Amino acid sequence: MSQFTDLSRINVRGGDGGAGCMSFRREAFVPKGGPDGGDGGNGGSVIIQADAQLSSLIDYRFKHHFRAERGTHGQGARKHGRNGEDLVLRVPVGTIVRELDPQTMEPALDLADLTRDGERVVVAPGGTGGLGNTHFVTSVRRAPAFAQLGEPVDDHWIELEMKLMADAALVGMPSVGKSSLIAHMSAARPKIADYPFTTLVPNLGMVRAGEYSYVVADVPGLIEGASEGRGLGDQFLRHIERTALIMHVVDISGGLEGRDPVEDYRIINEELARYASELARRPQIVVANKCDASGMSERIERLKMAALADGRRFFAVSAATGANLSTLMLACGEEIQKLRRELVSEQHEPMEIQDDIWERRRRARERHFTVERESDNAFRVRGTLVERLVVQTEWDNEEALLYLQHRFSQLGVDAALEAAGCGAGDEVRIGARAFEFEGSEEPFEDARDRWEDADQAKDCAARGADLADDQGESMGSAEDDRANASRSRP
Known part of the structure; x- marks a missing residue:
């Protein structure tokens, strides 16, 4: 576990859905009142939301398990169960949310990148409440004697990774004067000392220079092999990824070890490129610090030539005396303003649309299913x-089983099984259940024609994805109406 609070792993679980009710109206002088079972309430969801007031993931350093409230069961007389309350977990702006593989506990999927205040993503959706028997009435099934159970949900682990949201990052070897620079450029007061790795966590400072204002991050010193984790370099490098501008600080004096400044400059750039190739192309200003020392002219000129050869602006400054710092600050402000204009021209959708994108991606993942052969006569469906x-x-209710078989046919599961080589009499396994395959209600070619997405039609793993929102002939509009109604009821 990292000693920093910029990376946390937490276990999340939505609330179980309440069961739908199987009930019939019983009233004097109404001998055939019909079904009146209410729907179960939806379970609450666990939601991650970006909050500009937070600066670390410290809230998740010691508490790792989070649960949302379950939905309650439906009742007779069309009384719907209450929805469970959502659980909103707040994280700093700039947090990446990832799903972890349950076996390896390694990141398996990026769920969202929360870069704006208030942006949110559902990481553990609550279970869907079961439908009451009123939803299963058809012209031939006037008195359905079954209802849906509430959906149980499982817990899973996610990873929260915070990357600093700064306009510029001070990058360089240890003890090159980055903390001294940010202290002179801003009101930040980091720890400053004459030994390596004085800075162990990133510091942020607000810089004001002329008409410009921007945020600078003082990133702890990097060493050769940082991209592979030496000196905790991989943990520090992640904070550079979001910055628009890199301020590459080089100790022109070579420090106590007498290092070559050009060699230091090359080493850091190579580590940036190894960690993420895009960082090598990031706009960079080269800053030669400690230029107040005597006999530095030749070293300054060599480093300047190396920087200009790479197409980068160069400044020789002194954090100790403040020499040329004002010029550097103005130049950085000008560069950052230009980069901001470019970003605005490529601006992403409004936050409401971005939130909807995360939600649509989540629903698409839910609709996705795969079919694989586990043995000669057994197939596994996952989704x-x-x-x-x-x-x-309800597996002990014959009507409910017939309805399930009909739904599988509508969603394309039967057709996908046939396409994978499953024949009548073969065993089909879904979750903890297994049953005998009886064949599709419609030919595979006919089902494929109904799928609007050509890519999904080619891939059995996604068959029926665009049909999953249609909850059946007698159920499609009913579930939509119910979902809308459930949001407004307590």
């Missing part, structure tokens, strides 16, 4: 939506 249908089915 959030199809597994949800299975766990919400």
Whole structure:
């Protein structure tokens, strides 16, 4: 576990959905009142939301398990269960949210990159409440004697990684004077001493120079091999990724070891390129510090030639005396303003649209399913939506099983099984259940024609993804109406 609070792993779980009710209206002088079972409430979701008031992930350093509230069961007389409360976890702006593989505990999927205040993503959706038996009435099934169970949900681990949101980053070897520079440029007061690795956590400072204002990050010193983790370099390098401008600070005196400044300059640039190739192309200003020392002219000229050869601006300054710092600060402000204009021209969608993008991606992942052969006559179907249908089915109710079979056909599961080589009599496994395959209700070619996305039609793993929102002939509009109604009821 990192000693910093810029990387945390937490276990999250949405609330279980409440069960739908199987009930019939019983009232004097109404012998055939019909079904009146209410829907179960949806479970609450765990939501990660960016908050500009936070600066670290310290809240998740010691507490690692978070649970949302479950939904309550439906009742007779069309009484719907109450939805569970969502659990909102706040993180600093600039936090990346990743899904972890349950076996290896390694990052498996990027869920969201929260770069704006208030931006949010659902990381543990609550279970869907089961539908009451009123939703399963058809012209031939007037008195359905079954309802859906509530969807149980599982816990899983996610990773939160905070990357500083700064306009510029001071980068360089240890003890080159980065902390002294940020102290002179801003109101930041980092620890300053004459030994390596004085700075162990990044510091932020607000710089005001003329008409410009921008945020500078003082990143702890890097050494050769930093991209591979030496000296905690990989943990420090992540904070450079979001900065628009790199201020590469070089100790022109060579320090106590008498290092060659040009060699230091090359080493740091190579480490940036190894960590992320895009960092090698990031706009960079080369800053030769400690130029007040005597006999530095030749070293300054050599480093200047190396920087200009790479197409980078060069400044010789002294953090101790303040020489040329005003010029450097103005130049950085000018460069950052130009980079901001370029960013505005490529501005992303409004936050509401961005939130909707994360949500649509999550739903698309839920609709996705795969079919794989586990043995000669056994096939496994994996997918959030199809597994949800299975766990919400009453397996001791024949009507409910017939309805489940019909839903699988509508979603393209049967057709995808046939395409994978599954035949009548083969075993199909979904979640903890197994059943015998009886064949598709429609030919595979006909099902494929109904899929609007050509890429999904070619891939059995995504078959039915664009049909999953349609909850059946008698259920499609009913679930949509119910979902809208459930948001407004307590």
